[in-house]
Amino acid sequence: xxxxxxxxxxxxxxxxxxxxxxxxxxxxxxxxxxxxxxxxxxxxxxxxxxxxxxxxxxxxxxxxxxxxxxxxxxxxxxxxxxxxxxxxxxxxxxxxxxxxxxxxxxxxxxxxxxxxxxxxxxxxxxxxxxxxxxxxxxxxxxxxxxxxxxxxxxxxxxxxxxxxxxxxxxxxxxxxxxxxxxxxxxxxxxxxxxxxxxxxxxxxxxxxxxxxxxxxxxxxxxxxxxxxxxxxxxxxxxxxxxxxxxxxxxxxxxxxxxxxxxxxxxxxxxxxxxxxxxxxxxxxxxxxxxxxxxxxxxxxxxxxxxxxxxxxxxxxxxxxxxxxxxxxxxxxxxxxxxxxxxxxxxxxxxxxxxxxxxxxxxxxxxxxxxxxxxxxxxxxxxxxxxxxxxxxxxxxxxxxxxxxxxxxxxxxxxxxxxxxxxxxxxxxxxxxxxxxxxxxxxxxxxxxxxxxxxxxxxxxxxxxxxxxxxxxxxxxxxxxxxxxxxxxxxxxxxxxxxxxxxxxxxxxxxxxxxxxxxxxxxxxxxxxxxxxxxxxxxxxxxxxxxxxxxxxxxxxxxxxxxxxxxxxxxxxxxxxxxxxxxxxxxxxxxxxxxxxxxxxxxxxxxxxxxxxxxxxxxxxxxxxxxxxxxxxxxxxxxxxxxxxxxxxxxxxxxxxxxxxxxxxxxxxxxxxxxxxxxxxxxxxxxxxxxxxxxxxxxxxxxxxxxxxxxxxxxxxxxxxxxxx
RNA sequence: GCCGGUGUGGCGGAAUUGGUAGACGCAGCGGAUUCAAAAUCCGCCGCUUAAUAGGCGUGUCGGUUCGAGUCCGACCACCGGCACCA
Numbered sequence: 001x002x003x004x005x006x007x008x009x010x011x012x013x014x015x016x017x018x019x020x021x022x023x024x025x026x027x028x029x030x031x032x033x034x035x036x037x038x039x040x041x042x043x044x045x046x047x048x049x050x051x052x053x054x055x056x057x058x059x060x061x062x063x064x065x066x067x068x069x070x071x072x073x074x075x076x077x078x079x080x081x082x083x084x085x086x087x088x089x090x091x092x093x094x095x096x097x098x099x100x101x102x103x104x105x106x107x108x109x110x111x112x113x114x115x116x117x118x119x120x121x122x123x124x125x126x127x128x129x130x131x132x133x134x135x136x137x138x139x140x141x142x143x144x145x146x147x148x149x150x151x152x153x154x155x156x157x158x159x160x161x162x163x164x165x166x167x168x169x170x171x172x173x174x175x176x177x178x179x180x181x182x183x184x185x186x187x188x189x190x191x192x193x194x195x196x197x198x199x200x201x202x203x204x205x206x207x208x209x210x211x212x213x214x215x216x217x218x219x220x221x222x223x224x225x226x227x228x229x230x231x232x233x234x235x236x237x238x239x240x241x242x243x244x245x246x247x248x249x250x251x252x253x254x255x256x257x258x259x260x261x262x263x264x265x266x267x268x269x270x271x272x273x274x275x276x277x278x279x280x281x282x283x284x285x286x287x288x289x290x291x292x293x294x295x296x297x298x299x300x301x302x303x304x305x306x307x308x309x310x311x312x313x314x315x316x317x318x319x320x321x322x323x324x325x326x327x328x329x330x331x332x333x334x335x336x337x338x339x340x341x342x343x344x345x346x347x348x349x350x351x352x353x354x355x356x357x358x359x360x361x362x363x364x365x366x367x368x369x370x371x372x373x374x375x376x377x378x379x380x381x382x383x384x385x386x387x388x389x390x391x392x393x394x395x396x397x398x399x400x401x402x403x404x405x406x407x408x409x410x411x412x413x414x415x416x417x418x419x420x421x422x423x424x425x426x427x428x429x430x431x432x433x434x435x436x437x438x439x440x441x442x443x444x445x446x447x448x449x450x451x452x453x454x455x456x457x458x459x460x461x462x463x464x465x466x467x468x469x470x471x472x473x474x475x476x477x478x479x480x481x482x483x484x485x486x487x488x489x490x491x492x493x494x495x496x497x498x499x500x501x502x503x504x505x506x507x508x509x510x511x512x513x514x515x516x517x518x519x520x521x522x523x524x525x526x527x528x529x530x531x532x533x534x535x536x537x538x539x540x541x542x543x544x545x546x547x548x549x550x551x552x553x554x555x556x557x558x559x560x561x562x563x564x565x566x567x568x569x570x571x572x573x574x575x576x577x578x579x580x581x582x583x584x585x586x587x588x589x590x591x592x593x594x595x596x597x598x599x600x601x602x603x604x605x606x607x608x609x610x611x612x613x614x615x616x617x618x619x620x621x622x623x624x625x626x627x628x629x630x631x632x633x634x635x636x637x638x639x640x641x642x643x644x645x646x647x648x649x650x651x652x653x654x655x656x657x658x659x660x661x662x663x664x665x666x667x668x669x670x671x672x673x674x675x676x677x678x679x680x681x682x683x684x685x686x687x688x689x690x691x692x693x694x695x696x697x698x699x700x701x702x703x704x705x706x707x708x709x710x711x712x713x714x715x716x717x718x719x720x721x722x723x724x
Numbered sequence: 725g726c727c728g729g730u731g732u733g734g735c736g737g738a739a740u741u742g743g744u745a746g747a748c749g750c751a752g753c754g755g756a757u758u759c760a761a762a763a764u765c766c767g768c769c770g771c772u773u774a775a776u777a778g779g780c781g782u783g784u785c786g787g788u789u790c791g792a793g794u795c796c797g798a799c800c801a802c803c804g805g806c807a808c809c810a
Binding site for chain 2: 051067077078080081084085155156158160161162163164280283284286287289290291292297355356357360393394395396397398399400431512513514515518519520521523524525526528529530532533535536539578579581582585587588590591592593594595598603665666667669671672673674677698701709711712714717718721
């Protein structure tokens with residue numbers, strides 16, 4: 001089933017992708033597309049080592065991906081993560097000269113640095129193992145060849161780069177400092193990536209932590225060129241001094257601060273035609289090929305001389321074969337299937353498949369026109385897009401959401417969509433987690449038991465003491481609260497809860513337990529509590545209707561209790577509207593309605609005006625809960641005598657007059673500690689409040705024997721008496 | 725290691741702009757109702773304390789402030805991401 005789908009859909013996808021992105025240059029944006037040709041399909045020399053080589057040039061869009069973050073309504077933390085990931089930095093790209101031997105390989109060695117002010121402290125340069133200089137040097141140096149090969153086998157992830165041991169080997173070549181003419185050694189370094197930047201870095205061990213570690217290990221010189229805050233030579237014996245400061249030991253640049261040194265050195269390099277100021281991005285191009293069977297085929301074929309070209313329309317679609325055989329050796333089965341890959345004319349079909357991020361980068365657009373089998377997208381995509389509200393886990397904050405933004409812009413530039421961004425608003429919801437229970441089995445592994453099959457014993461405070469399996473009554477170990485998963489057997493099927501309590505209850509529980517972006521801890525008793533509340537609202541409405549038909553509200557005749565309930569009603573409407581509309585904290589909106597329900601329950605006034613005030617409150621409860629428990633409120637709205645459906649009823653409006661308070665309670669503090677609560681008329685002036693606060697018996701007790709230095713009155717909140 | 729986040733009662737969480745810590749709910753305890761139970765209703769419920777008076781209390785240590793869960797500095801623990809898990 002899965003295989004079949006992968007094969008068919010994969011073939012369809014790559015056909016569409018190819019048609020729209022590969023072979024045809026759309027008229028509308030042809031000019032743009034020509035210099036933003038999305039495929040960078042190339043053979044790299046290290047193909048022999050098994051590295052895949054199809055990249056999408058997301059870096060061409062780095063600037064726009066960064067700038068447009070300001071235009072989307074996304075959580076700030078996600079935008080921050082993406083900004084950091086794109087990593088725009090201003091620096092200088094400059095060229096080192098090379099000695100006679102190295103200049104046989106290439107003319108000069110280009111590096112990028114954000115710290116040109118430290119240029120005079122360069123004591124060596126580092127190149128990637130895949131760098132031409134590293135390869136050339138390895139030709140006559142088996143140890144270096146072995147080192148390069150080892151580096152190629154290593155990972156390229158950030159975590160690998162940051163945590164691995166920094167290692168290197170001298171190439172024997174010398175680089176020539178562009179300003180001083182000094183010769184410095186060229187090292188191959190395992191932490192320099194060919195895919196990133198120029199594949200080479202200048203090293204200033206005195207002022208960069210990683211360079212310092214490396215220089216110490218290989219006994220390379222460490223020369224300070226930046227003074228510390230006091231203007232002295234910093235101590236660089238143990239660690240690098242990485243802060244900015246004034247230049248020293250830098251000849252004519254001595255005494256300049258970071259900014260002026262940056263400009264002066266950059267200008268000098270420009271004058272000498274040895275460098276230029278450049279903006280650099282941390283973002284790397286998107287390697288989209290995977291050595292896997294599962295995935296959309298990449299519409300490329302490879303020629304006998306190592307060339308790669310896109311397939312033509314006539315050669316499409318490519319369907320993955322279904323009669324594949326998996327063996328113990330692992331790897332993609334189609335790599336051993338000449339029937340699939342050998343095209344018979346000397347050309348080989350590409351057997352790598354696309355990264356699954358590829359499909360998840362545009363599925364939202366495809367959903368709008370999924371029944372169109374002739375085109376990738378049609379005009380319906382424009383009608384629906386951008387997505388108004390996109391909901392997904394925080395784990396997608398960078399990769400999926402950045403790739404999808406990139407892909408959307410790519411589709412825009414090919415005339416497929418008109419919008420600039422795929423997702424207008426974003427909500428990153430948390431995971432559902434639940435308790436875990438297990439026993440250690442004979443093999444030392446863990447057998448996990450579903451929470452439904454376990455009974456937990458608690459002490460009188462409700463703390464979990466022990467747990468037993470219901471089926472045999474024997475103890476099980478209480479594990480942590482973890483993300484629901486098959487492997488931990490702590491999943492709860494929401495359907496069984498829906499069958500038992502109804503969809504409203506399950507929905508209410510999930511929205512009440514925590515704000516949506518936090519993890520949701522599953523709790524059976526919490527579900528039962530939610531069910532109790534639904535029943536309570538149901539009873540409240542029916543009891544209210546049974547109490548009689550209310551007259552029209554007459555604001556002028558209300559007593560204090562009636563006014564208080566009206567105030568509560570309108571405060572609740574205000575809070576719920578804000579919580580749902582602006583804050584998306586549904587849990588606090590529900591809590592506010594619960595408070596209102598509690599207030600209505602205590603309100604036993606069945607006078608004509610009492611019923612009228614209660615009616616207003618009850619209707620507010622039903623309307624405010626209608627997005628949370630739509631089924632129950634639909635029926636209750638009819639019970640309240642409305643002909644229209646609750647879904648068509650307008651959201652309740654607040655009455656500012658109802659929220660006005662006649663009296664206010666102020667908290668009185670002495671030196672910031674709560675000592676009294678006093679009630680005042682809403683219009684009491686500062687002097688009255690101050691005098692009453694100072695006269696309070698308990699306050700007197702605490703200021704007795706002290707001098708009152710200051711009295712702070714925060715209107716509507718508190719009084720703080722400062723005394724010592 | 726780097727980037728982003730979280731840390732508050734027995735538990736989930738609230739406190740929105742520096743101003744009453746613990747709203748609301750769960751669990752627990754006590755009571756009413758009932759022949760009994762379920763359901764429902766009422767009360768209590770951070771720790772300490774005889775107390776309605778007080779002391780302590782928001783991961784740890786320090787700081788700013790009349791006042792800090794909230795701001796600043798240092799640290800600890802946990803969660804997400806780190807480009808081939810999808």
